[in-house]
Amino acid sequence: MVGSVSEIVPLTTEAVMTEASKGIDDLHATPNKNTTTVAMDFGRLSLESDLILYLFGTPGQQRFWFMWDDLVRGAIGAVVLVDTRRLADCFSAIDFFEDRQLPYVVGLNCFNGALHHRIEEVREAIAIAPDVPIVTCDARNRESTKQVLITLVEYAMQWWMRRTA
Template identity: 75%
Template sequence: MVPTLPSSRRCSVDSVTSERGASGTKLTSVKIVIAGGFGAGKTTFVGSVSEIRPLTTEAVMTTASSEHDDLSGLPNKTTTTVAMDFGRISLDRDLILYLFGTPGQHRFWFMWDDLVRGAIGAVVLVDTRRLADCFPAVDYFEQCGLPYTVALNCFDGTQPYTTDDVREALQIDAAVPILLCDARDRESTKSALITLVEHTMARVYASTAGPPAIPRPRW
Protein backbone atom coordinates (compact mmCIF):
# COMPACT_ATOMS: atom_id res chain seq x y z
CA MET A 1 0.00 0.00 0.00
CA VAL A 2 1.32 3.43 -1.03
CA PRO A 3 0.38 6.66 0.75
CA THR A 4 -2.40 8.28 -1.27
CA LEU A 5 -2.30 11.84 -2.49
CA PRO A 6 -5.68 13.54 -2.94
CA SER A 7 -6.19 14.74 -6.51
CA SER A 8 -6.77 18.29 -5.27
CA ARG A 9 -3.36 18.50 -3.62
CA ARG A 10 0.04 18.35 -5.19
CA CYS A 11 3.48 18.78 -3.74
CA SER A 12 4.97 22.18 -4.47
CA VAL A 13 8.46 23.64 -4.74
CA ASP A 14 7.11 27.18 -4.43
CA SER A 15 7.26 27.40 -0.63
CA VAL A 16 10.49 29.36 -0.28
CA THR A 17 10.35 31.99 2.45
CA SER A 18 12.61 34.95 3.10
CA GLU A 19 13.41 36.81 6.30
CA ARG A 20 16.08 39.12 7.69
CA GLY A 21 18.85 37.90 9.97
CA ALA A 22 20.17 39.79 12.97
CA SER A 23 22.81 41.45 10.78
CA GLY A 24 20.24 42.52 8.20
CA THR A 25 21.25 39.75 5.79
CA LYS A 26 18.37 38.39 3.73
CA LEU A 27 17.81 34.77 4.72
CA THR A 28 16.08 32.15 2.59
CA SER A 29 14.54 29.20 4.41
CA VAL A 30 13.25 26.03 2.77
CA LYS A 31 11.66 22.81 3.95
CA ILE A 32 13.26 19.43 3.25
CA VAL A 33 11.68 16.03 3.93
CA ILE A 34 13.76 13.04 5.06
CA ALA A 35 11.78 9.91 4.19
CA GLY A 36 12.34 6.18 3.91
CA GLY A 37 11.33 2.86 5.34
CA PHE A 38 11.12 1.76 8.94
CA GLY A 39 14.58 1.71 10.54
CA ALA A 40 16.34 3.26 7.53
CA GLY A 41 18.13 5.84 9.71
CA LYS A 42 16.00 8.98 9.31
CA THR A 43 16.20 10.06 12.97
CA THR A 44 19.97 9.47 12.94
CA PHE A 45 20.29 11.48 9.71
CA VAL A 46 18.46 14.51 11.12
CA GLY A 47 20.33 14.30 14.42
CA SER A 48 23.77 14.10 12.83
CA VAL A 49 23.42 17.23 10.71
CA SER A 50 21.12 19.50 12.73
CA GLU A 51 22.64 22.64 14.25
CA ILE A 52 19.98 22.67 16.95
CA ARG A 53 19.01 19.89 19.29
CA PRO A 54 16.65 17.90 17.07
CA LEU A 55 13.03 17.52 18.02
CA THR A 56 12.12 13.85 17.94
CA THR A 57 8.96 11.91 18.67
CA GLU A 58 10.61 8.62 19.54
CA ALA A 59 8.53 6.07 21.44
CA VAL A 60 9.65 2.81 22.98
CA MET A 61 8.59 -0.12 20.85
CA THR A 62 6.11 -2.40 22.57
CA THR A 63 5.38 -6.05 22.02
CA ALA A 64 2.27 -5.03 20.11
CA SER A 65 4.21 -2.77 17.74
CA SER A 66 6.86 -5.41 17.14
CA GLU A 67 4.11 -7.72 15.95
CA HIS A 68 3.21 -5.20 13.21
CA ASP A 69 6.68 -3.91 12.25
CA ASP A 70 9.23 -5.99 10.38
CA LEU A 71 12.32 -6.03 12.61
CA SER A 72 14.40 -8.32 10.40
CA GLY A 73 17.88 -6.83 10.16
CA LEU A 74 17.12 -4.52 13.11
CA PRO A 75 17.76 -6.67 16.19
CA ASN A 76 18.76 -3.72 18.40
CA LYS A 77 15.98 -1.30 17.48
CA THR A 78 13.98 -0.39 20.60
CA THR A 79 12.39 2.95 19.65
CA THR A 80 10.47 4.29 16.67
CA THR A 81 9.32 7.68 15.36
CA VAL A 82 5.58 8.14 15.79
CA ALA A 83 5.10 11.64 14.33
CA MET A 84 8.19 13.35 12.95
CA ASP A 85 11.78 14.42 13.49
CA PHE A 86 12.72 18.08 13.13
CA GLY A 87 16.08 19.78 12.71
CA ARG A 88 17.74 22.77 11.09
CA ILE A 89 20.98 23.40 9.22
CA SER A 90 22.44 26.50 7.57
CA LEU A 91 24.04 25.47 4.28
CA ASP A 92 25.23 29.01 3.78
CA ARG A 93 24.95 32.27 5.67
CA ASP A 94 21.74 33.07 3.79
CA LEU A 95 20.22 29.61 3.18
CA ILE A 96 18.56 27.65 6.00
CA LEU A 97 17.12 24.17 5.61
CA TYR A 98 14.39 22.96 7.94
CA LEU A 99 14.41 19.17 8.07
CA PHE A 100 11.29 17.08 8.65
CA GLY A 101 11.73 13.33 9.08
CA THR A 102 8.70 11.18 8.32
CA PRO A 103 7.62 8.12 10.33
CA GLY A 104 8.45 4.91 8.50
CA GLN A 105 5.64 2.56 9.49
CA HIS A 106 2.65 2.24 7.19
CA ARG A 107 0.19 2.95 10.00
CA PHE A 108 1.58 6.51 10.20
CA TRP A 109 1.47 7.23 6.48
CA PHE A 110 -1.65 9.34 6.94
CA MET A 111 0.67 12.07 8.28
CA TRP A 112 2.74 12.31 5.12
CA ASP A 113 0.58 14.80 3.23
CA ASP A 114 0.86 17.30 6.08
CA LEU A 115 4.59 16.74 6.62
CA VAL A 116 5.40 17.08 2.91
CA ARG A 117 3.23 20.14 2.25
CA GLY A 118 5.44 23.12 1.38
CA ALA A 119 8.65 21.11 0.95
CA ILE A 120 10.99 21.84 -1.96
CA GLY A 121 12.35 18.30 -2.07
CA ALA A 122 13.01 15.04 -0.25
CA VAL A 123 15.85 12.69 0.57
CA VAL A 124 14.73 9.06 0.47
CA LEU A 125 17.00 7.17 2.85
CA VAL A 126 17.44 3.51 1.91
CA ASP A 127 18.60 0.45 3.80
CA THR A 128 19.55 -1.85 0.91
CA ARG A 129 19.17 -4.89 3.17
CA ARG A 130 15.45 -4.04 3.15
CA LEU A 131 15.16 -2.36 -0.25
CA ALA A 132 11.41 -2.90 -0.62
CA ASP A 133 10.80 -0.68 2.42
CA CYS A 134 11.66 2.43 0.38
CA PHE A 135 9.18 1.69 -2.44
CA PRO A 136 6.27 3.62 -0.84
CA ALA A 137 8.40 6.77 -0.38
CA VAL A 138 9.74 6.65 -3.94
CA ASP A 139 6.24 6.05 -5.34
CA TYR A 140 4.82 8.88 -3.22
CA PHE A 141 7.27 11.50 -4.48
CA GLU A 142 7.00 10.24 -8.06
CA GLN A 143 3.21 10.56 -7.80
CA CYS A 144 3.20 14.09 -6.44
CA GLY A 145 6.07 15.35 -8.57
CA LEU A 146 8.31 16.49 -5.71
CA PRO A 147 12.05 16.48 -6.54
CA TYR A 148 13.86 13.80 -4.56
CA THR A 149 17.18 12.04 -4.26
CA VAL A 150 17.97 8.54 -3.01
CA ALA A 151 20.62 8.13 -0.30
CA LEU A 152 21.91 4.61 0.36
CA ASN A 153 22.66 4.43 4.08
CA CYS A 154 25.98 2.68 4.66
CA PHE A 155 25.32 0.64 7.78
CA ASP A 156 28.58 -0.54 9.38
CA GLY A 157 30.39 1.77 6.98
CA THR A 158 29.84 -0.49 3.98
CA GLN A 159 27.43 -0.71 1.07
CA PRO A 160 27.08 -4.08 -0.70
CA TYR A 161 25.27 -2.64 -3.73
CA THR A 162 26.29 0.00 -6.24
CA THR A 163 24.13 2.99 -7.11
CA ASP A 164 23.57 1.44 -10.54
CA ASP A 165 22.31 -1.76 -8.90
CA VAL A 166 19.78 0.19 -6.86
CA ARG A 167 18.70 2.39 -9.76
CA GLU A 168 17.93 -0.71 -11.80
CA ALA A 169 16.10 -2.40 -8.91
CA LEU A 170 13.97 0.68 -8.20
CA GLN A 171 13.52 1.58 -11.87
CA ILE A 172 14.38 5.20 -11.11
CA ASP A 173 14.94 7.74 -13.87
CA ALA A 174 18.57 8.53 -14.66
CA ALA A 175 17.97 12.18 -13.72
CA VAL A 176 17.30 11.28 -10.07
CA PRO A 177 20.56 11.39 -8.06
CA ILE A 178 21.46 8.25 -6.10
CA LEU A 179 24.35 8.53 -3.67
CA LEU A 180 26.04 6.73 -0.79
CA CYS A 181 25.49 8.21 2.65
CA ASP A 182 26.40 7.45 6.26
CA ALA A 183 23.51 8.82 8.34
CA ARG A 184 25.81 9.00 11.39
CA ASP A 185 28.35 11.30 9.74
CA ARG A 186 27.61 15.03 9.54
CA GLU A 187 29.68 15.69 6.44
CA SER A 188 28.02 12.78 4.65
CA THR A 189 24.49 13.87 5.50
CA LYS A 190 25.29 17.49 4.68
CA SER A 191 26.58 16.38 1.28
CA ALA A 192 23.31 14.50 0.70
CA LEU A 193 21.35 17.67 1.44
CA ILE A 194 23.53 19.74 -0.89
CA THR A 195 22.91 17.21 -3.66
CA LEU A 196 19.15 17.52 -3.11
CA VAL A 197 19.21 21.34 -3.16
CA GLU A 198 21.24 21.36 -6.38
CA HIS A 199 18.90 18.79 -7.95
CA THR A 200 15.85 20.84 -6.97
CA MET A 201 17.40 24.04 -8.34
CA ALA A 202 18.12 22.30 -11.64
CA ARG A 203 14.53 21.01 -11.83
CA VAL A 204 13.07 24.44 -11.12
CA TYR A 205 15.40 26.14 -13.59
CA ALA A 206 14.52 23.64 -16.33
CA SER A 207 10.77 24.02 -15.79
CA THR A 208 10.74 27.83 -15.63
CA ALA A 209 13.57 28.66 -18.05
CA GLY A 210 14.79 31.12 -15.46
CA PRO A 211 16.81 31.26 -12.25
CA PRO A 212 15.19 29.50 -9.25
CA ALA A 213 14.08 31.36 -6.14
CA ILE A 214 16.56 29.41 -4.02
CA PRO A 215 19.91 31.22 -3.87
CA ARG A 216 22.87 29.18 -5.05
CA PRO A 217 24.93 28.52 -1.91
CA ARG A 218 28.67 29.24 -1.86
CA TRP A 219 29.65 25.78 -0.61
Protein backbone atom coordinates in the same frame (compact mmCIF):
# COMPACT_ATOMS: atom_id res chain seq x y z
CA MET B 1 19.26 11.51 9.77
CA VAL B 2 17.68 14.73 11.06
CA GLY B 3 19.30 14.33 14.46
CA SER B 4 22.77 13.84 13.02
CA VAL B 5 22.82 17.10 11.08
CA SER B 6 20.53 19.55 12.88
CA GLU B 7 22.20 22.68 14.23
CA ILE B 8 19.48 23.00 16.85
CA VAL B 9 18.53 20.37 19.36
CA PRO B 10 16.24 18.30 17.16
CA LEU B 11 12.71 17.47 18.09
CA THR B 12 12.69 13.70 18.03
CA THR B 13 10.01 11.17 18.74
CA GLU B 14 12.20 8.13 19.18
CA ALA B 15 10.77 5.65 21.68
CA VAL B 16 11.83 2.33 23.10
CA MET B 17 10.09 -0.52 21.33
CA THR B 18 7.71 -2.54 23.46
CA GLU B 19 5.71 -5.70 23.12
CA ALA B 20 2.98 -3.57 21.51
CA SER B 21 5.14 -3.17 18.40
CA LYS B 22 5.35 -6.90 17.76
CA GLY B 23 3.70 -7.68 14.47
CA ILE B 24 3.72 -4.00 13.50
CA ASP B 25 7.41 -3.18 13.12
CA ASP B 26 9.39 -5.53 10.88
CA LEU B 27 12.73 -6.23 12.55
CA HIS B 28 13.83 -9.05 10.28
CA ALA B 29 16.71 -7.05 8.80
CA THR B 30 17.49 -5.16 12.02
CA PRO B 31 17.14 -7.64 14.90
CA ASN B 32 19.14 -5.47 17.35
CA LYS B 33 16.96 -2.39 16.86
CA ASN B 34 15.36 -1.34 20.14
CA THR B 35 13.89 2.10 19.32
CA THR B 36 11.53 3.39 16.66
CA THR B 37 10.31 6.79 15.48
CA VAL B 38 6.73 7.21 16.61
CA ALA B 39 5.83 10.40 14.75
CA MET B 40 8.43 12.65 13.14
CA ASP B 41 11.72 14.43 13.70
CA PHE B 42 12.34 18.12 13.13
CA GLY B 43 15.60 20.03 12.80
CA ARG B 44 17.29 22.90 11.02
CA LEU B 45 20.47 23.28 9.00
CA SER B 46 21.96 26.51 7.64
CA LEU B 47 23.95 25.77 4.50
CA GLU B 48 24.52 29.50 3.92
CA SER B 49 23.31 32.58 5.78
CA ASP B 50 20.46 32.87 3.27
CA LEU B 51 19.87 29.13 2.74
CA ILE B 52 18.27 27.53 5.77
CA LEU B 53 16.76 24.08 5.53
CA TYR B 54 13.98 23.02 7.85
CA LEU B 55 14.17 19.27 8.10
CA PHE B 56 11.28 16.92 8.70
CA GLY B 57 11.88 13.21 9.03
CA THR B 58 9.05 10.73 9.11
CA PRO B 59 8.97 6.96 9.08
CA GLY B 60 7.98 5.23 5.88
CA GLN B 61 5.44 2.88 7.39
CA GLN B 62 1.93 3.17 6.01
CA ARG B 63 0.50 4.26 9.37
CA PHE B 64 2.42 7.57 8.98
CA TRP B 65 1.33 8.37 5.43
CA PHE B 66 -1.47 10.64 6.63
CA MET B 67 1.04 13.37 7.49
CA TRP B 68 3.16 13.24 4.35
CA ASP B 69 1.00 15.68 2.35
CA ASP B 70 1.30 18.28 5.11
CA LEU B 71 5.05 17.79 5.48
CA VAL B 72 5.81 18.33 1.78
CA ARG B 73 3.79 21.52 1.47
CA GLY B 74 6.35 24.17 0.54
CA ALA B 75 9.22 21.68 0.35
CA ILE B 76 11.96 22.14 -2.22
CA GLY B 77 12.57 18.40 -2.28
CA ALA B 78 12.95 15.22 -0.29
CA VAL B 79 15.46 12.56 0.67
CA VAL B 80 14.40 8.93 0.44
CA LEU B 81 16.67 7.13 2.87
CA VAL B 82 17.20 3.58 1.62
CA ASP B 83 18.41 0.60 3.62
CA THR B 84 19.31 -2.11 1.10
CA ARG B 85 18.46 -4.76 3.69
CA ARG B 86 14.84 -3.53 3.41
CA LEU B 87 14.72 -2.24 -0.14
CA ALA B 88 10.96 -2.69 -0.58
CA ASP B 89 10.35 -0.16 2.21
CA CYS B 90 11.35 2.74 -0.07
CA PHE B 91 8.87 2.12 -2.90
CA SER B 92 5.94 3.95 -1.31
CA ALA B 93 8.06 7.05 -0.62
CA ILE B 94 9.42 7.11 -4.17
CA ASP B 95 5.90 6.73 -5.58
CA PHE B 96 4.63 9.49 -3.28
CA PHE B 97 7.24 12.04 -4.39
CA GLU B 98 6.97 11.11 -8.06
CA ASP B 99 3.16 11.35 -7.96
CA ARG B 100 3.43 14.84 -6.46
CA GLN B 101 6.20 15.87 -8.85
CA LEU B 102 8.55 16.74 -6.00
CA PRO B 103 12.26 16.32 -6.67
CA TYR B 104 14.00 13.79 -4.46
CA VAL B 105 17.35 12.15 -4.02
CA VAL B 106 18.05 8.68 -2.70
CA GLY B 107 20.31 8.46 0.33
CA LEU B 108 21.76 4.96 0.22
CA ASN B 109 22.43 4.31 3.90
CA CYS B 110 25.71 2.42 4.31
CA PHE B 111 26.05 1.26 7.88
CA ASN B 112 29.68 1.30 9.02
CA GLY B 113 30.78 2.24 5.50
CA ALA B 114 29.54 -1.02 3.97
CA LEU B 115 28.01 -0.68 0.51
CA HIS B 116 26.35 -4.04 -0.11
CA HIS B 117 25.20 -3.31 -3.67
CA ARG B 118 26.52 -1.21 -6.51
CA ILE B 119 24.64 2.07 -7.00
CA GLU B 120 23.47 1.10 -10.49
CA GLU B 121 22.09 -2.19 -9.12
CA VAL B 122 20.09 -0.24 -6.55
CA ARG B 123 18.89 2.23 -9.22
CA GLU B 124 17.65 -0.66 -11.34
CA ALA B 125 16.04 -2.43 -8.38
CA ILE B 126 14.07 0.63 -7.28
CA ALA B 127 13.33 1.68 -10.88
CA ILE B 128 14.11 5.38 -10.65
CA ALA B 129 15.03 7.74 -13.47
CA PRO B 130 18.69 8.00 -14.43
CA ASP B 131 18.85 11.67 -13.42
CA VAL B 132 17.71 11.09 -9.81
CA PRO B 133 20.85 11.29 -7.67
CA ILE B 134 21.78 8.36 -5.46
CA VAL B 135 24.21 9.36 -2.73
CA THR B 136 25.88 6.92 -0.37
CA CYS B 137 25.76 8.04 3.23
CA ASP B 138 25.79 7.10 6.87
CA ALA B 139 22.69 8.83 8.22
CA ARG B 140 24.26 8.90 11.69
CA ASN B 141 27.19 11.02 10.49
CA ARG B 142 26.79 14.81 10.28
CA GLU B 143 29.08 15.43 7.29
CA SER B 144 27.69 12.49 5.37
CA THR B 145 24.12 13.64 5.92
CA LYS B 146 25.06 17.22 5.05
CA GLN B 147 26.42 16.04 1.68
CA VAL B 148 23.11 14.30 0.94
CA LEU B 149 21.25 17.53 1.68
CA ILE B 150 23.62 19.60 -0.45
CA THR B 151 23.04 17.16 -3.31
CA LEU B 152 19.29 17.52 -2.78
CA VAL B 153 19.41 21.32 -2.88
CA GLU B 154 21.55 21.35 -6.04
CA TYR B 155 19.33 18.79 -7.76
CA ALA B 156 16.11 20.50 -6.66
CA MET B 157 17.32 23.87 -7.95
CA GLN B 158 18.12 22.36 -11.35
CA TRP B 159 14.85 20.41 -11.37
CA TRP B 160 12.73 23.49 -10.58
CA MET B 161 14.63 25.63 -13.12
CA ARG B 162 13.94 23.06 -15.87
CA ARG B 163 10.24 23.07 -14.97
CA THR B 164 9.94 26.85 -15.13
CA ALA B 165 12.05 27.32 -18.28
